[in-house]
Amino acid sequence: MDKITRKTSFGQWFSAMNLQLIEDQVKIKKLDYYTKKLRTESSLKLLLFAQLVEVESLHALGDCLFDEQLQKGIELDLISISRLSRRLNSLNPDLFQLLFLDLVGQIHAKTHYTKLVMPSKIIDSSTLPLNLTNHRWAKFRKTKAGVKLHLRLVFMEKGSSYPEKAVITKASEHDRGQLEVLVDDKECMYVFDRGYLDYERFDRMTDDGYFFLSRLRKNAVIREVSDFPLPDDSSVLSDQMVLLGSTQNRTENYFRLLKVADSKGNLLHLITNRFDLSAEEISEMYKARWAIELFSNGSSST
Template sequence: MDKITRKTAFEQWASPISNELFTEQVQLHCLDYYTKKLHMASFTKLLLYAQLHETESLRAVSDSVFSEELQEATGLDSISFSQLGRRLRKVPTDFFQVIFLELVAQIHEATDFQMRRKRTVSLKIIDSSTLPLNLNNHRWAAFRQTKSGIKLHLRLVFMENGCSYPDQAVLTNAKEHDRGQLEVLVDDKECMYVFDRGYLDYERFDRMTDEGYFFVSRLRKNAVVRSLEHFELPEDSVVMSDEMIVIGTAQNRSENVFRLLKVLDSKGNQLNLITNRFDLSADEIAELYKSRWAIELFFKWVKQHLNIKKFYAQSQQGVHNQVYIALIVYCLNVLAQLRTNSKRTYLQISRYLKASLWKSAHIWLRKIEGKSVP
């Protein structure tokens, strides 16, 4: 990152958002037509600010504009919470999704060199998490008699140095089954996919194998399998057994052969892992599946430190917009870490940012780079 800058820390942190792309999307969706006050640039800065500070309501966001520094950053001297609510409802989710994906492309570019240097295959983890909503305010998202919610289906790129990041997201109502999202989230033959039992689909496994996609997943203990061959394991292997199988009954059997590994988790429970990868050792496959824990940590981090516990809007579009803003904030933290070669965690980067939000950017940059601040 450029050290010689007159930007504030907030402006520097948000700078990866392309002005050209932002303007293009505003014009494409006609978002600033007939707008007298709350333009998209100001509105987006307010939403980013609200995510950083985990502001609990649009009324609180409106009150925060009392800050002179925020007024200067947004060009607003005041704004009503009703104006913010109307804006959040009307902005198409595609607008924020495009910004999110462009930030992901920047992260890809920054991490691609590291992966080529290590000659490692990209590992992508797929999972979902339910975000609860108030049933009275969000009846469009009802999935049980007393509950509403949406489901965030996510694909996470796993990096060994801890710099894992989301590169694709799909939002559905919570009642939607996970299996249906594999068609959307599996699209790259150059990587390895890891997912849990919720995505089990034997026909899809056959299609993935035929089309050249590699995966490792978890098989149910009561799954019907027929063993074709047992593979020998080294004496120090953590894997209990390794065999070639076909899945299903005689009447409805998989067309391809798969590999079944039995391992014990940290609690001593047996896990049955299925994969179509035969060129890796059993221990390597087990280690790949263990990487799935990274996406659980991601969901935990996002729910604890970003504002997706309380939703500002009652409409589906407004709720989806807030989730994408949270993902944008996460990506900005990832880019801050990558571009400064910082060893700080995302939480530390965010804390230092909030502490120096309106100060000169170089103060924040030096802090997250681990250098003394003059």
């Protein structure tokens, strides 16, 4: 196992955390008041280590503590699985939120973009299962409980993205209700999937000056208004101006509908209120949505 120093991945990950913030919160909220072993800072380091090496269980994490270098790096020797479980369950979630917001603030301070390089902000949700016996308040099926993590990821360019905002709701709540919370920046392009479809909100977003790109359901009712010409070598199949919805419940604004094929040949219907970009640029923007799938899958591996 690599030594846990600032030069290793582990050391680099933890070096970005505001240790003074952690220390202040520990004192203010007396987080280590009754703790003889596994202090808050050591707990955070241990959780970070578990994520970094993709530890599959508490038992496996306990086995890792036989390594003397890890013990030295997190200032902790061997600990029982039961005590480890109790300590992790007792960690104050407010501390994680403060650390997250502090890290996002650091990223914002080091990130520069202009309207000429408008970033995409990708929105998606992941359902996290919970034990129904212990979390009946989160019941969403007969035998299941869970919560939804709604994540907003800033995508600057390929290989450069970071999480900016997270909202947790009950798994039973519909995704589209979170657009009001997650859409708050007029200098970006919001990209999200069909779970967030809401024609009335699309009208409001357009009226208020927010840009979005989403995917329509195949059975969506549309009214074609006009066709835009495409280059001969375009990978986009069609580019149209449309109205959404039935005659009784139709959008007030005109939108742009693109039909493209994904890597497997499946037909996708993309809807946006951006008319100033080329069809190819819109298509590439939607492909960037995959970044949040990769991020979510990687972060949920433990």
